[in-house]
Amino acid sequence: MDEEYFDFKEFEESEECLDFENTKNCPHCGSRIPENSLLCLYCGQGAKKGSSPAWIKITAVVLIFIFVLFAFYLLIGYI
Ligand SMILES: [Zn+2]
Numbered sequence: 565m566d567e568e569y570f571d572f573k574e575f576e577e578s579e580e581c582l583d584f585e586n587t588k589n590c591p592h593c594g595s596r597i598p599e600n601s602l603l604c605l606y607c608g609q610g611a612k613k614g615s616s617p618a619w620i621k622i623t624a625v626v627l628i629f630i631f632v633l634f635a636f637y638l639l640i641g642y643i
Pocket residue numbers: 590591592593594595604605606607608609
């Protein structure tokens with residue numbers, strides 16, 4: 565009798581990986597996610613607190629700086 569069977573052991577192990585008893589808010593989308601999950605189940609972002617990499621902030625600042633410079637350049641050009 566070699567019928568296909570549902571691998572309960574594997575299923576239970578995968579369930580135990582996530583602690584649904586203790587949940588926290590995703591820092592990105594605010595959804596309730598397991599305390600020990602590394603990634604948000606809903607938005608897929610990293611769920612570590614303050615995990616937003618420094619390069620994202622630097623890139624944002626640089627982009628804003630370039631945008632301001634560009635706007636300033638256009639403003640002067642039209643005067
Ligand atoms: Zn999220």
